[in-house]
Amino acid sequence: MIDVPMAIVAVDATGTVRCFNPAATALFGAALSLRPAVRIEGLIDGLALPSPVDEDALARFNGRGAGRAFLARQPPEAGVPVEVRVATFRVRGEPLMILFITDVSAREAAGATIEDLQQQVTRNWRLNSLGEIASMLAHELNQPLSAVVNFLDAARTLAGRELVDRSRVVHFITSAEQQAQRAGEVIRRLRALLARDSGFHAPEVVAEVVAEILPILSLSARETDAEVVVEVPDSLVVRCDRVQLQQVLMNLVRNAVDAPSNGRRRRVLITGAAIDRGLRMTVQDNGPGLDPDLRRRLFAPVTSTKPAGMGLGLSICRTIVEAHGGRIEVVPGTLGGAAFAFTLIDGDARVQG
Structure with a gap:
């Protein structure tokens, strides 16, 4: 032969x-x-x-x-x-x-190398995202913890007087307790978010998935006096990776919040609906919109409009969405600014009840 x-x-x-x-x-x-x-x-x-x-x-x-x-x-x-x-x-x-x-060992080895690089990029992006979350949480926790110190200091001062007004001491201690609980709630939400990073698909109530990260999205929006509005049916259920869906939403909302100002208070709208074979979600804003020249390379790695941006956020979003069998794209919005829509293909997405 x-x-x-x-x-x-x-x-x-x-x-x-x-x-x-x-x-x-x-x-x-x-x-x-x-x-x-x-x-x-x-x-x-x-x-x-x-x-x-x-x-x-x-x-x-x-x-x-x-x-x-x-x-x-x-x-x-x-x-x-x-x-x-x-x-x-x-x-x-x-x-x-x-x-x-x-x-085909060389081809499979190359594929494994590419997959490993994608996972490394995803891990690095998660760490970068967590760094931003930690910074916002530090800012958010500073107020209740400072209040705890002030209330306890006031209670100690009153308790040291010869004539102690017990009702006021109790009032300050109760106020300190409430602020400590507020700080604990912020931490509890973050722990609940991270504890769900299980890396597998399961049926999820979409409104609950969004509600879990809404406090963190609100912290990001507060920095630019933006408003985040969610319009997702409480009964919408889809099979997905919960944390990865939250990553996509967090990145799209942060991009909307950080967009250049056009003189109006920034408004970000998150909507969701069941489609024939899964879920479709849209994140849009009322900002200045996207540069037409940027649209062609928007989802390519290292493409960013932010001076300090890594240019990986939208690329990772596309990787996550495509891993769910869906796609992400720029679509016409109703608020006049940028609008992104993505689908997660499930085959079993449904509206409960």
Whole structure:
């Protein structure tokens, strides 16, 4: 047989190897031989050749992703991923099958490397997002904690007087307790948010998913005196990764809040609705809108309109949305500014009740 990079092995109707090329020898090693005869199923883990062999069977086999399996090398426990395609021919009237076997280990390794890089980018983006959240939380916690100190200091001062007004002391202690509870609620919300970072899809009530991050979105909006409005049906349920959906929303809202001012108080509207096979959500604002030249490369990595922006936010949003089988795009809005819509394909999205 001709010496080509692709491994080629011919087998009879029982799967017994009848001949092969040097590339097949290099792939299988000493395990591939004619004496003693070997069966191809013993060399390719999980391989099931089409039987009976006809055009339809061959089309099904070759059209299902090329019969991927692991090839046994020497030593036997080693293996390499391959793709297999099959054709038929006759030699002196005997029907034989010829297997074209391609080593795809390099391709799979490259795919794994790309996936690892995407995960690293996602982790770094999450850390960056958490840094922003931590900064906002520090600002938010400063007020109640400072109030706790002031109320307790006032209570201590009153308690040190000869004539103690017990009602006022109790009032200050109660006020300090209320402020401490307020600070604790802020922390509890953050812990609840992070504790749900489980990385798997489950049925989620969309309104609850949004409500969980609304306090943090409001903190971000407060910095620019923006208003965040949510119009999502309480009964809308979709199967998704809860934290990843929250990441997409947080990033889109932050972009809307941080957009350049056009002289009006910024308003950000989050809407959601069930579609035929999943969920569609829109985040829009009443800002100046998007530069037409920017739209073509908006979702590409390292594209940002912010002086200190990393340019990864929208790219990560697209990665998350596409991992849910959906898409994200710029759409016409009703508020006059920028509007982004994305879908999460579920197949079981529904409105409860």
